[in-house]
Amino acid sequence: MTKKNKISPGMIAVYLLLVIWALTTVYPIIWVVQNSFKAKDRILANSFALPLGELFTAANYRKAFRTADILGSYKNSLFISFMVALFVILLAGMGAYALARYKFKGSGAIYSLVVGAMMFPAFATVISVFQMEFGWGIANTRSWFLNMLSVILPQVAGNLAFAMVVLVGYIKGLPIELEEAAYMEGCNAFQIYFKVIVPLTKPSFATVAIFSFLWSYNDLFTQSFFLRTPDMYSITMMLNNISAKEGTDYGMMAAVVALIIIPVIIVYCFLQKYIIKGMTAGAVKG
Amino acid sequence: MGANIYRNKKPAFVFLVPAFLFMVVFLYYPFVKNIFNSFMEIKRLGSAGTGFHTPWYSNYVEMFHDQNVWTAVRNTIVMMIVTLVGQVGIAIVLALMVDNIGRGKQFFRTVFFFPIVISATALGLMFNLIFLYDKGMINQILEALGKQNLTDWKAEGIALVTMMLPVMWQYVGFYFVILVTGLNNISDELYEAARIDGATRLQIVRYISVPLLHNVICTCSVLAVTGALKVFDLPWVMFPKGMPLKTTFLTGTYMYYQTMETKNVDYGAALAVLIVVLGVILSKVVNWIFREKDY
Numbered sequence: 001m002t003k004k005n006k007i008s009p010g011m012i013a014v015y016l017l018l019v020i021w022a023l024t025t026v027y028p029i030i031w032v033v034q035n036s037f038k039a040k041d042r043i044l045a046n047s048f049a050l051p052l053g054e055l056f057t058a059a060n061y062r063k064a065f066r067t068a069d070i071l072g073s074y075k076n077s078l079f080i081s082f083m084v085a086l087f088v089i090l091l092a093g094m095g096a097y098a099l100a101r102y103k104f105k106g107s108g109a110i111y112s113l114v115v116g117a118m119m120f121p122a123f124a125t126v127i128s129v130f131q132m133e134f135g136w137g138i139a140n141t142r143s144w145f146l147n148m149l150s151v152i153l154p155q156v157a158g159n160l161a162f163a164m165v166v167l168v169g170y171i172k173g174l175p176i177e178l179e180e181a182a183y184m185e186g187c188n189a190f191q192i193y194f195k196v197i198v199p200l201t202k203p204s205f206a207t208v209a210i211f212s213f214l215w216s217y218n219d220l221f222t223q224s225f226f227l228r229t230p231d232m233y234s235i236t237m238m239l240n241n242i243s244a245k246e247g248t249d250y251g252m253m254a255a256v257v258a259l260i261i262i263p264v265i266i267v268y269c270f271l272q273k274y275i276i277k278g279m280t281a282g283a284v285k286g
Numbered sequence: 287m288g289a290n291i292y293r294n295k296k297p298a299f300v301f302l303v304p305a306f307l308f309m310v311v312f313l314y315y316p317f318v319k320n321i322f323n324s325f326m327e328i329k330r331l332g333s334a335g336t337g338f339h340t341p342w343y344s345n346y347v348e349m350f351h352d353q354n355v356w357t358a359v360r361n362t363i364v365m366m367i368v369t370l371v372g373q374v375g376i377a378i379v380l381a382l383m384v385d386n387i388g389r390g391k392q393f394f395r396t397v398f399f400f401p402i403v404i405s406a407t408a409l410g411l412m413f414n415l416i417f418l419y420d421k422g423m424i425n426q427i428l429e430a431l432g433k434q435n436l437t438d439w440k441a442e443g444i445a446l447v448t449m450m451l452p453v454m455w456q457y458v459g460f461y462f463v464i465l466v467t468g469l470n471n472i473s474d475e476l477y478e479a480a481r482i483d484g485a486t487r488l489q490i491v492r493y494i495s496v497p498l499l500h501n502v503i504c505t506c507s508v509l510a511v512t513g514a515l516k517v518f519d520l521p522w523v524m525f526p527k528g529m530p531l532k533t534t535f536l537t538g539t540y541m542y543y544q545t546m547e548t549k550n551v552d553y554g555a556a557l558a559v560l561i562v563v564l565g566v567i568l569s570k571v572v573n574w575i576f577r578e579k580d581y
Contacts, residue, residue, distance in 0.1 A: 010487075014383045018390075021380060022397045024455065031423055032412050047426055095305030101291075102298035110306065117313045121516055121565065123541050123558040127323060127331070127551060128316035134332035157312030160305055179291060189297035218405035220519040221542070225331075236407040240523060243411050250415055257415070260408045268403050272396050279402060280463050 029261060036060050036254035060255035067246060069230060070259055073238035076227070077217055080152055080234060084216040085209040087156045088163045092208065093201065095160075096167030097193050101179075111168070117161035122154075126225050129154045139226055151226040151234075155219065159212040166281055170204035171197060210271070210278035235260055324556035331551050345556035354528070355557070358535040359564070365450055365536060366514040366568065372454040374506045377461035378499075382491055384462075385469045395466065398459035406456065410523030413452045442530045449521050449534055456520070457513065461506045468502035469495060504576035511572045515565045518542065537561050 037051035039059065049055060064070065099111055133139035139150040174197070182192045198205075220236040227237050242256055268275060292298075325342040326335025339345060349355050384394050401409065416423045417439040425436045439448040472495065480490050518538040527543055528535040535543065541561060545554030 011387070014387060015390075018380065018383055018387070018394055021376075021458075022394060025397055025401055025459070028412060028416055028423070032415060035415070047421060047423065091305040091308060094301040098298040098301035102295060103292070104295045104298060107298075110302070113314075114309070117309050119565075120313050120317055121558075121561060123516075123538055123561050124320050125313060125316035127545060127555050127558065128319035129312060130332055131319070131323075131334060132311075132316065135334075140332060154312050157308050160308055161313070164305065183291045189291075189294070189301075192291070193301070214403065218407070218519075220405070220407045220522070221538075224542075224546070236405050236519070239405075239407045239411060243414070243523065244526070247414070250418065250421060253411060254415060257408055257411050261404055261412070264404055265400065268400055272399070275403060276395070276399050276463055279399075280460065280467070 029265070032254050033258045033262070036251065036258040038251060040249060040251040060251040061259070063249070063252045064255045064259060067252065068238050068242050068256065069233070070238065070256070072231065073233050073235045076148065076232060077234040077236075080148055080155070080223075081213045081217040083148070083152045084155045084159065085213040087152070088159045088212040089205050089209055091156070092160055092163035092167055093198065093205065094193065096164045096171055097197055099164065100168045100171035101176075114161050114164050118165065122158060122222050125154070126222060130225055133226075140228060144232065147227060147232045151223055154222055154226075155212075155216045158222070159208075159215060163208040163212065166208055167201065167204055170201055174200050206274055207278040207281050210275055211281065214275070214279065320555050320558055323552055324559050326552050328551040328555070330549065331545065335552070339552070345553050348553065349556060349560065354532055354535055354540055355560075357528075357533060358537045358540040359560075361446060361535060362515060362537045362564070364446065365453070365517065366511050368450045368454055369457070369510045369514045370507055370572075372450075373457050373510050374461050374503065376454075376458050377465055377506070378496075378503065380458070380462050381465035381469060382495060384466060385495065386487060386491070391466075395463060398462050400459070401456045402460050406453075406519035407523050409452060409456060410520040413448075413520075414524055417448050440525070440530065442533055445525060445530055445534050449525055452524070453517055453520050457510075461510070464506055465499065465502055468499050472498050500576075504573075507576050508569055508572050512565055512569050515561060515568070537564065 031047070034049075034051050035047055037056050037058065037060070039055075039057050051057075095114075099107060099114070130139055133150045133153070138146045141147060141150075178196050178200070179192050182196050187195065218236065220240060223234050223237055224240070227233055230238075230241070233241065239256065239260060243253065246252060323335060324345055325338055327337055327339055328335050341347075380394075380398065384391055415421075417425075419425065419436060419438050419440075422439070424439065428437065437444070439445075476494055476498075477490060480494055485493070516538065517536060521534065521536055522539050522542065525534040525539075527547060528539065537557065537560065541554050541557040544550045544557060
């Protein structure tokens, strides 16, 4: 076994390199956050100093809240991502159960279609989806709800195939004896699904939900097609818009970036085990 | 016995229809429609085509003569090589190092992974500040190290480097986690046997860890290549509209530029078809290069 108490020069070098990479991921964020508390004209001379004493100011944050509807964007983004995760779980769960347990003519072909659907990049579908939804009268309207719906629908579709593949794999691994027992007790297929399969599949549902949520929350491409006016903006759209307009107010830009990044970091600290699992399970997603 | 429950197939269709309909309406149909769109004349996003081009494939002819398409394809291929070598390469080194240390494995996993959780849009704005000409972090560090002139990181020539570094940086942790998981799956007995035979740490890495990791590395490589084709948010935020002088377009950002900025919607559709074709070809090539081997 390795002797862990022995500290060799090689080991010190290894730790040093690892710490250097860790610094590249952590320090930029710290740098931005500390500069978000300094006046615009003080950043130049003191960008590495901590914002203490007379350097400290909250003016950037006040201006950020005045310039952009940050809370409104948070509300829109959270609503969209939550609905996307919810619908992905609802639809993918049932579909995956059918594909995992039922063998019928064409079930293999349907599974291949699902796997194939993972490969479609958003670039290749977004124009036609916009046309279609515009034709239905749900895209590019004044209604908040319809606008949200118009972006939720394609995002659900974009995550559905991947979610089904993950869930089919998981449900196939469940022991069928429990379903047999439920069947003997007189449960029909729907009762078996909701009373046996759903509780057992919870961990996999969590993985899929986290992945869909984060993917939708961080997306700029699809959302920029469907969310056009400031009151509809998601967080990514608000960020993109504010940088186009006020990109040279570096203090405020730092404040806006900090306002967007810090909540995510806090959530990540608490849920990192599940998030890492969810994101890497998504490794195969297209 | 198991077959008995599921002999009645009717419920299967009830379970499948919603998800399947969703995919047909929002993925398969738009995908096919997009190919048609690329042959049509479309004036405005959202409006239907007003008829076919003459000749119907004229968008594809235009693509060959469009200098920006060549720039975008070239940049995208460079981006693929950078992500392949940079992301997967750095991730392999980091994963092998973390696999060999005693304390702090969990800490490094958490810290290396976290840029992936943050939206590329926010990261793009953050890197805008870091690479800023006169107040940015990089230029201040270089100045402190004694460099005389400031570097304009967004100038022509160096802009591509400025764009690709953050994209590469963000996803190293992703491949790192996949590779560490692969390393954990290698049985301890192999390491034990090698140690009894007197192998050094480096020999163990070279002759056990790396060969057994081959298939995981192959998976990561395919993901890095197909991922590079999908990069959009970060380049668009840092270098909107292919700034400077349309030299930083990628296939994805150029498709967006044509569709949304110049309202050349049908041409955007044709570019989307190009992205799909490139994706299929390039992932085949990578698969062929890294085809699975038995050890």
